Amino acid sequence: MTKRQASGQRPRASMTRHQHNHEKSKCLGILRQLSAYIDDELAGDICHEIRRHLGACPNCEIFVFSLRQTVSLCRHSPVPSLSTVDRSLMRRKILKAAQTR
Amino acid sequence: MGTSAGSHPPGSPSIPSQTAKVFDTLFRDHVDLVYRFAHRLCGEPETAQDLVQETFLNAYRGFDKFRGDAQVSTWLYTIASRACLRMRRRRKGAPERELSLEEFIPTSEGEFRLQIPIDGLSPEEALQNKQLRDALDTAINQLPKKYKMVLVLRDMEGLSAKEVGTIMGLNERAVKSRLHRARLFVRRQLSAQGHGQTMPDHEHAVLE
Numbered sequence: 001m002t003k004r005q006a007s008g009q010r011p012r013a014s015m016t017r018h019q020h021n022h023e024k025s026k027c028l029g030i031l032r033q034l035s036a037y038i039d040d041e042l043a044g045d046i047c048h049e050i051r052r053h054l055g056a057c058p059n060c061e062i063f064v065f066s067l068r069q070t071v072s073l074c075r076h077s078p079v080p081s082l083s084t085v086d087r088s089l090m091r092r093k094i095l096k097a098a099q100t101r
Numbered sequence: 102m103g104t105s106a107g108s109h110p111p112g113s114p115s116i117p118s119q120t121a122k123v124f125d126t127l128f129r130d131h132v133d134l135v136y137r138f139a140h141r142l143c144g145e146p147e148t149a150q151d152l153v154q155e156t157f158l159n160a161y162r163g164f165d166k167f168r169g170d171a172q173v174s175t176w177l178y179t180i181a182s183r184a185c186l187r188m189r190r191r192r193k194g195a196p197e198r199e200l201s202l203e204e205f206i207p208t209s210e211g212e213f214r215l216q217i218p219i220d221g222l223s224p225e226e227a228l229q230n231k232q233l234r235d236a237l238d239t240a241i242n243q244l245p246k247k248y249k250m251v252l253v254l255r256d257m258e259g260l261s262a263k264e265v266g267t268i269m270g271l272n273e274r275a276v277k278s279r280l281h282r283a284r285l286f287v288r289r290q291l292s293a294q295g296h297g298q299t300m301p302d303h304e305h306a307v308l309e
Contacts, residue, residue, distance in 0.1 A: 021104035029207060035281035059213040069156060069217040069224075070288040073237055073258040080140035080149070082133065091128055095121070096155045 026053060027060050034067055115261050124161050127173070132157070135177055141169035141253045144242040152188060171267065178258075179268045182250055189246055197245040217290035219243040240290035244283055251276055252283040 030050055036042050037050055054061045082090075132153065139152035157179045167176055207213040219227035228234050241249060247269075254265045255276070262276045269276070 031206060032202060032281075035284055036277065041277075059207075059210060062214045062216070063207070066215055066217050066292070067284060067288050069219060070291060071256055071284055072224045073217070073219075073228065073233075073291075074227055074241070074252065074284075075132060075259070076286065077141075077237060077257060078228060078234065080137055080146070082136045086150065087132055090132070090157075091125075092163065094128070094154050095124070097154070097158050098124075098161045 027057060030054075030060055031063065036062060037064070037070055038071060120161070120164070123164065124157075127160060128157055131174065131177055134174060135181055138181055138253065138258060139185070140177060141241075141257055142181075142246075142250065148188075152181060152185055155184040155188070159184060174189065175267060176262060178254065178260075182268055185250070186246065190195065197247060200245065200248055200282040200286055202282060202285075205282070205289065215288065215290055217288070236291055237287070240287045243290055244286055245290050248279050248283040251279040254289070256284070 008032070030037075030053055031044060033046070033050070037047065054064060135156050136149060136153050139156070140146065140149040143149045143152055156177060160177060163180070167173075171178060171179075219233070228237070241252065244252060251265055254260045254268060255262065260268075262273045262280070265271070265276045265280075266273050271279075
């Protein structure tokens with residue numbers, strides 16, 4: 001999302017409503033493609049455009065960063081494991097159920 | 102049955118002792134994979150063990166239905182996914198809610214700037230923090246099942262979108278769409294549980 005300007009700041013004071021809406025819709029368009037961007041599934045020219053936008057839009061850049069971190073945490077979440085006892089108990093139960101049902 | 106994830110089982114055995122032998126190999130080679138998946142789907146060990154049993158029981162009975170045109174692991178993921186949905190339907194009747202992309206569109210600057218504060222740590226290091234681990238588990242467990250299943254298969258089990266589509270009976274586009282919503286949901290929930298914070302203005306420019 002294009003960063004909003006604090007009142008009194010000069011640089012974007014001259015931004016028209018049209019420009020602002022254009023920037024905002026760009027942010028939303030990018031937000032919809034972020035997973036594909038993170039997963040490297042987009043064409044080179046689209047990636048280039050997104051990177052250019054991110055360089056100019058701190059809000060979008062922060063959003064991508066936190067989404068990347070979220071995905072990364074999911075990918076590295078601890079692996080649940082079974083004990084040997086549970087494993088063999090389960091095997092017995094399955095074979096028993098298979099014979100009785 | 103093959104001896105490792107990804108191998109193809111031979112044809113259906115004709116006598117019970119052969120079936121038991123094939124089952125033993127299948128169980129030995131894939132029980133950890135199925136348990137890991139089941140635990141991630143169910144969120145707790147007891148239900149996960151029920152799901153593992155249901156999965157292998159169905160696999161035991163369905164050897165003859167396995168056509169060998171998919172990996173054994175994909176076949177087991179498929180059986181487990183269906184069993185999980187059946188178990189959920191038996192337990193509670195509330196319909197699953199859909200996640201709309203619109204609900205994740207930030208309406209304020211603060212929502213854009215939600216942070217996952219892992220302070221420069223690697224994900225492995227960050228996940229040594231129990232509070233963060235619990236928050237992540239809670240966020241994932243709050244996902245509606247069909248979104249959770251995609252996230253677990255894709256981001257946690259590491260399968261491709263195509264494989265996830267095969268398992269869930271979806272096209273790749275639908276898989277990617279669900280995955281994107283699931284990730285946005287988890288990001289927001291993680292932040293909402295106090296694992297996100299807004300950055301002071303002066304730090305914005307520092308982000309790479």
